[in-house]
Amino acid sequence: MATTATSPSLPQRLRAGDPVAHTLTGMAASFILAITALLLYHLWTGSALPRAEFGWGFLTGSSWDPVAEKFGALPFIYGTVMTSLLALLIAVPVGLGCAIFLAELAPRGASDALTFTIELLAAVPSVIYGLLGIFLLVPILQTTVVPALVAVFGFLPIFQGPFQGVSVFSAGIILAIMIVPFIVSVSREILLAVPQDQREAALALGATSWETTWKVVVPYALTGIFGSVFLALARALGETMAVTMVIGNKPEVSSSLLAPGYSIAAVIANEWAETSSGAMHQQVLIELGLVLFALTVVINGVARLLILSMKGGKK
């Protein structure tokens, strides 16, 4: 439309909105950095007392006695990591299988309807999942699943000891149910975004439709699928309500998944109300928050490296 070759005048440029858009989006982006920095600052300064008192030993100590002011984070770290790992172990195959079905095999209408349902599941409040755990999952585990598992795998250390319903195992399964929708809905979108020409290239070479899916479409989407898994893992690590309702809230490290445990998020939520401002107990809980933050950063960092090395290997 512009007929002259001269550059537009300042009013024209302002009307075009470039500087405004630049400033606004830049502010939005720096907001994220500011939040992260503030969070870290408060977690750090708020936990000065226990950091001076226990040092690195806090991470490996396993006693938890608020009265005697003896604190160790190990049972909580252990419970958090174990429940999340168990959840991933169950949720990744189920979620990926479901995403492949929805993206590649199901008729489009059914796929959209099912995806809508799955996204509804992702929006269910976690306290509801906690109730589901108490009233539905734990009884089923107690009467059916755990006796069967113990009968077959009872020789393994992770399936030994009595089972009272609330346990690391139950928490892991509830978490798995909660994160499956994340994996499914994100992975499905990513699989659908794989260019059609990749599928056609494989099919035209005589690959069956499953070979095309498994050897071409899924590898193409792998980075994105990993992304969905880490999103789910982040949710599992920080999940509070549902976990505290079924994990048993007992600060112990047990090799058996059937024993009760505790998680970082759960202990912060449960004990915060009992503490007074600035007291050792409260500062310990803040330090646990710092540990959870660090745990998330480390796991995500490792995941990034994993993806980068995969890409590098593939070149």
Next chain:
Amino acid sequence: MTAKIDTMSPIRAREPEAQNNVTPAPPPGETPFANSTIKLQAEHLNFYYGDFQALHGISLKVKEKQITALIGPSGCGKSTFLRTINRISETIRHTRVEGHIRLDGADILKMDVTSLRRRVGMVFQRPNPFPKSIFENVAYGVRVNGLDKKTPLAETVEKSLKRAALWEEVKDKLHDSALALSGGQQQRLCIARALAVDPEVLLLDEPCSALDPIATAKIEDLLFALKSQCTIVIVTHNMQQAARTADDTGFFLLGKLIEFDRTEVMFRKPSEKQTEDYITGRFG
């Protein structure tokens, strides 16, 4: 005579009655293979996307070890026709085929689709290498078809890259990503990938439309060289390309095969007015 004038106007020809005067009855005396060099034969092929009929009674014969070009304006059905030959068209939902395509006399619609596609390779409009190494791209078809028992895989890959005239350019970086190659190299890689399973027929769907003239010239040279080894069907927008490379040429318009003949006849003395209009650039 009136029909000819009617279908000259694209808008006119889309009206329903235009369909009625298309498909004559099957040819009397079913002896289509008197000439033994016919590799592929389409008989009264109709193709539908849902309710839309994209192909109207296409019948043509593709001769063995020759290059057959299909030309025509966008949306005329030439790519659709090509995609029915290896049944890749089936991957789109709500499509339907009527009629027959015979490969060496056997109806492809009754064949096992994976073995059909192994015999009939395809190269697409845009280069679509897998995001893997050059070697793995070429090896892919060999691996999925379980053909790597007879000859060592590396040998097959080398041979295929040589047939696609790409070997000299990539022999030192076989394990680099295929995506680092230029567009023209990627397209020749896709040809090598298709050749690795030793197809009898190679379908090319506007293989040069995303390439510059130099890369295009390389692909055309390659087609000449490949002609002695397999039957080639190429869809192209580019009439010069058809004139330069093809032995036979078919002209498609609005889902119909208007004319099919020796290339020199098609370009020098087309018998249909519409063909002449198209190749002289009066429309399309």
